[in-house]
Amino acid sequence: AKFYRVSGGSTQHKGVVPDIAMPSMIDTTTIGEDTYASSLPWTTVSPSFFKPTGEVSPALIAELQKKSAVHSAGNPLYQSYLRDLGLLDQIRRKKTVSLQESSFKSESESIKQIEKQWVREPDQKKDSSKDVILNEATSIVSDLAIVSSAQHQSIRP
Incomplete structure (x- = not known):
């Protein structure tokens, strides 16, 4: 079955494209719908x-992206995660894989x-203070x- 959003785009392959992407441990070249030979291609109708509600302007998104870059650059734990x-x-x-055992x-x-360091099992109690993605979000x-x-506030009379 194929599903479409009200905007006309399908949900296949692209999913929800974030305005601010977070780095992930997931290898998207091996995990995800588009890695399956039987997956349906992305299409539109x-x-x-519809009238969008609560839409965030491109200017606000750009401002949030800048602020996120500043947060993450100043966070040593986040930088360690990126490394x-x-x-x-x-x-x-x-x-290639090395044949030298060492x-x-x-x-x-x-x-x-x-x-x-970074991946927790679902049943493991999580220390949210060390969750760099949750903290950045x-x-x-x-x-x-x-x-x-x-x-x-600036719009109000």
Whole structure:
């Protein structure tokens, strides 16, 4: 079955495209609908007539993106997360595997350490103060509330 949004775009392959993308441990080249041979292609139909509500302006999105960049650049834990993601991405992109046992073990250990540091099992109690993505998302929502409130206050007579 194929599903479409009121805007006319299908839900296949693209999903919800975020205004502010967060880095993820998930390897989208191996996980996701578009990795299946049987997945349906993204298509469009005529959009429905609808009036969007609560739409965020492109200018506000740009401001939130800038604020997010400032938050994340000043957060050592977030920067550590990005470094680990970079290392993980480097390992994933390799086309060869070392036949030297020490190199292979070292690489495998690096992957395990990164996963241990950042990935939690669903039944594991989570320390939300160390969840860099949750904390950054919270900062973005907070910024949205502050900026929206300031804009709303400036509009009132």
